[in-house]
Amino acid sequence: MRLRSIELALPDPAAAAAFMTGIWGMAEAGEQGGTRYLRGSGPFPYLVALEPSESEFVRTTTFVCDAADLAALSARVSEAGWTAAPVTSSDPGGGHGLLVELPEGVLLRFLVDAAEVAPIAGKDLPVKLTHVVFNAADAEGCGDAVEQVLGFRVSDRTKGMVFVRCNDSHHSTAFARAGFTSLNHVAFEMEDIDAVMRGIGRLRDHAQVPAWGPGRHGPGANVYAYYIAPFGPVIEFSTAVEKVAEDYRVGAPDDWTWPEGRIDQWGMSDKDFEGLRRAEERFRFRRDWEPAPLGA
Structure with a gap:
């Protein structure tokens, strides 16, 4: 998967x-x-x-x-x-x-x-999506549901999110404890930390600064920089999240705490909480197809 x-x-x-x-x-x-x-x-x-x-x-x-x-x-x-x-x-x-x-x-x-296609070499592009995160009214319930029905696995729980994996990458999705349902953000996996920093520089050339970052997360240990895209959603430059074994111990919120005034491992960047929150509310979900009996 x-x-x-x-x-x-x-x-x-x-x-x-x-x-x-x-x-x-x-x-x-x-x-x-x-x-x-x-x-x-x-x-x-x-x-x-x-x-x-x-x-x-x-x-x-x-x-x-x-x-x-x-x-x-x-x-x-x-x-x-x-x-x-x-x-x-x-x-x-x-x-x-x-x-x-x-x-x-x-x-x-x-x-x-x-089908897949031939990779592109020699250009500073994202490699793939590393994760897509959703806001949830009941993040714990969503995590339990995808474990039981989709076969995904919860990797970690923090005060803000329930992180879920579908393979050995720490998370391919997560459910944020937001109190509503919508798209939280889309994370693009860059080749390495240098590619993340070059991306930040590229956006700086166009007078755009991160809404949060650069920094390094706790769960997943990825380097990040979040932006609010001009067309609405929150998008992230990210390094690859860490690989975890089948017996990875699921973390609890108390396992992921930082010194006062810090919100990631580095503690070097401020976060535009209000701007990010507004952007995270914009893209909701809408079913435009009719259910059908499976196997029909």
Whole structure:
């Protein structure tokens, strides 16, 4: 199981794509019916889809897996009575699988037989998405639900989040204890810490400063810098999160505390709490497909 992409709907995908390719640092991956696709340097055909819409919302967050994983997941989703529907992807890479609605409305898409592409060498692009984080009304309940039904594993709990993994990377998603459901942020994995810092410099050239960072997180131990994108969402430059073993001990909030006045391992950067909070409320979830009996 691997996190692949996020699909967003918004009023001006052309402007959003221009920022992501011209300033943030991504490569164009084609256009279909007005939807712009953007890729990184890795083998996934795209990392972000930007679909035209009168309103802004998260269409889906996409994972790729094998047939055995999909069959097991489909059976558990059906048994749990979650809202779901079979799907065939028309996005680059194709594939088919299952759309699943989590109890608080988060929409996840699981695909098999999705094609990959040749990596891009020699350009300062994100390698892939390292994680997509969601705000939750009940983060603990969401963590328990995806463990029991999707087969994910909780890696750590902090005062702010429940971190969840779908493979040996510490987290591919997390649920923030926000009191509402929406997209919290999208993290782009850069090649290394130097690539993160070059990204910060590139945005500084365009008079944009981090809303939080640079710093190093506790859970996952990744270096980060968060920005509020001009088209709305919170996006993050990140190094890879740490790899964890199957017997990794799940951390509790008391395991992740910092000295007074610090909010990460380094303690060198301020955080725009108010600005980030406003941005984190913008992209909600909206189902535009009808559930169908699984296996129909």
